Amino acid sequence: MGKGRAACCDKTKVKKGPWTTHEDLKLISFIQKHGHANWRALPKQAGLLRCGKSCRLRWINYLRPDVKRGNFTPQEEDTIINLHRSFGNRWSKIASHLPGRTDNEIKNVWNTHLKKRLVVMKKEEYNSSSSSTSTSSHEGQYMDSSSTTFSPTSSKANDQVIDFWEYMLDTSSTPTSINNLDSYSKMATISTTSEHHPQLADEYECQKWLTYLEIELGLTTNNQQE
DNA sequence: AACTACATCAACCGCCCCCGC
DNA sequence: GGCGGGGGCGGTTGATGTAGT
Numbered sequence A: 001m002g003k004g005r006a007a008c009c010d011k012t013k014v015k016k017g018p019w020t021t022h023e024d025l026k027l028i029s030f031i032q033k034h035g036h037a038n039w040r041a042l043p044k045q046a047g048l049l050r051c052g053k054s055c056r057l058r059w060i061n062y063l064r065p066d067v068k069r070g071n072f073t074p075q076e077e078d079t080i081i082n083l084h085r086s087f088g089n090r091w092s093k094i095a096s097h098l099p100g101r102t103d104n105e106i107k108n109v110w111n112t113h114l115k116k117r118l119v120v121m122k123k124e125e126y127n128s129s130s131s132s133t134s135t136s137s138h139e140g141q142y143m144d145s146s147s148t149t150f151s152p153t154s155s156k157a158n159d160q161v162i163d164f165w166e167y168m169l170d171t172s173s174t175p176t177s178i179n180n181l182d183s184y185s186k187m188a189t190i191s192t193t194s195e196h197h198p199q200l201a202d203e204y205e206c207q208k209w210l211t212y213l214e215i216e217l218g219l220t221t222n223n224q225q226e
Numbered sequence B: 001a002a003c004t005a006c007a008t009c010a011a012c013c014g015c016c017c018c019c020g021c
Numbered sequence C: 001g002g003c004g005g006g007g008g009c010g011g012t013t014g015a016t017g018t019a020g021t
Helices: A021-034 A044-047 A052-062 A074-088 A091-095 A105-132 A142-149 A154-172 A177-186 A189-198 A203-215
Strands: none
Touching: A021 A044, A021 A052, A021 A091, A044 A052, A052 A105, A074 A105, A091 A105
């Protein structure tokens, strides 16, 4: 072998960019059946033209059943701030203290919301400390300092997922066409099911749904479809 | 209504660590 | 002990959405 390390995959033969619903479903279906012992080999086995790392990231950050999506609560944000004081930018470490939250999500929230908020807080602390002496706790300051900026947009995607499952429940759990999925491109979070519709967390229901998807996608007969 | 600036977040990149050989 | 491969992690980017003018 020459200098450096081999690329994790052949970059010319893998697809990049946003994941499609079909890819998501293929990945979910494969992992449900076979697990993810070997990420490098997984794309090929699952019939995906993706890099193993990309699959892993997609699964961990988006498709994993226990991933929690939607708004961060003030408590969670407070926790992140506190943990960041201890761990710095060790996002995975911070994520391990926040069940259902991913390092990527926390990193994004930190970079987009919390960093700015901290600046505001520090300013306020500085200002109030110059006029009075008590500024130790920042609890309750969040919404005051920048309440207009804290409405995470991910709630929209979450709404779509909820809509999707409401649809599924209303139509006795099987859409008439796979095309229905297109308008719910982010439905892949089977995860949220258990949160909003506990009955669908039932393994049997999940399995039923996956089986249906596999048939619709042709995964049961031909892995190379698409 | 059109354009611009800003915010958000999914995904990629590349480095590092760990483990098996 | 050294090497290579795979997985994990943190930084960064680019596409998309939204607010402001």
